[in-house]
Amino acid sequence: MRPLSIVALQTAPVFGDPDATLARLAERVPRIRAMAPEARLLLLPELHLSSPPPPLEEKDGYAARVAVDVPGPLTDALGTIARESGFWLVPGSVFERGEGGRIHNTCLVLSPDGQLVARYRKVFPWEPYETCSPGDAFVTFDVPELGTVGLAICYDGSFPETCRQLAWMGAEVVLQPNLTTTSDRDAEIVMARANAIFNQLYVVSLNAASPAGLGRSVIVDPEGIVRQQAGDSEELITDVLDLDAVTRVRRFGTAGVSRLWDQFERRRPALQLPVYGGSPSDD
Secondary structure (H helix, E strand, O other): OOEEEEEEEEOOOOOOOHHHHHHHHHHHHHHHHHHOOOOOEEEOOOOHHHOOOOOOOOOOOHHHHHOEOOOOHHHHHHHHHHHHHOOEEEOOEEEEEOHHHOEEEEEEEEOOOOOEEEEEEOOOOOOOOOOOOOOOOOOEEEEOOOEEEEEOOHHHHHOHHHHHHHHHOOOOEEEEEOOOOOOOHHHHHHHHHHHHHHHOOEEEEEOOOOOOOOOOOEEEOOOOOEEEEOOOOOEEEEEEEEOHHHHHHHHHOEOOOEOHHHHHHHHHHHOOEHHHOEOOOOO
16 A cells, blocks of 8 residues: 545634734644644645635735745745644645736645645636636645645636646646635535546545635545545544555556546547647657
């Protein structure tokens, strides 16, 4: 087995107060470590540390006011939390101050030695409501001796190209922090399962808890089976993802019959996809 033990904290921020939210996270991580001593990775919801107010109370300009530099003081503080706890820390996303005054919705990854090892800028913001500038590249990171993990943020999961590209880059797990307050959470769960099935990988779709979001986070396995599903309140979701299950499902097929990834790999050299400007890349 290649076991990746994870903890996903379905929670809400201190509305409008990033400093208080960070302080509360720092206090809680040692307690999370005590409850899950074997866990290797801790995941938080989208924009958790930026602490946006409830959607009907958020004022224009909030993102710009709380945006941070990456790297910077916030990533230094998160590096300390990661180093002291021994977690791979994926603290959701933050409003990042980018080039030319642009604001990005950016997912961060800190290694257990406190280093910032990955930064992913959301490629598909929830337009027209989300005004952050889109990123232009998908991102994975490696957990040594285990496997490759891909990053997506909320609305990214509505585009099948996201998980397909991450899988193409070697991802066996996609971490997808969310901040969903709208009635399409049912659809997001369907898409999480579909993305897992299409690409034969794990999808961890972590939403914010009430009153920040609708909760109902899910962990889906490479055959599209929901392993864990939360309610709407704060919840500590734990699981052990056997990454060898990805190898098994891709070799023998979903339910032992449908070898989607293998068939696409064999068909790819001769396949033309004009919508993508030609045939799939050999990279």
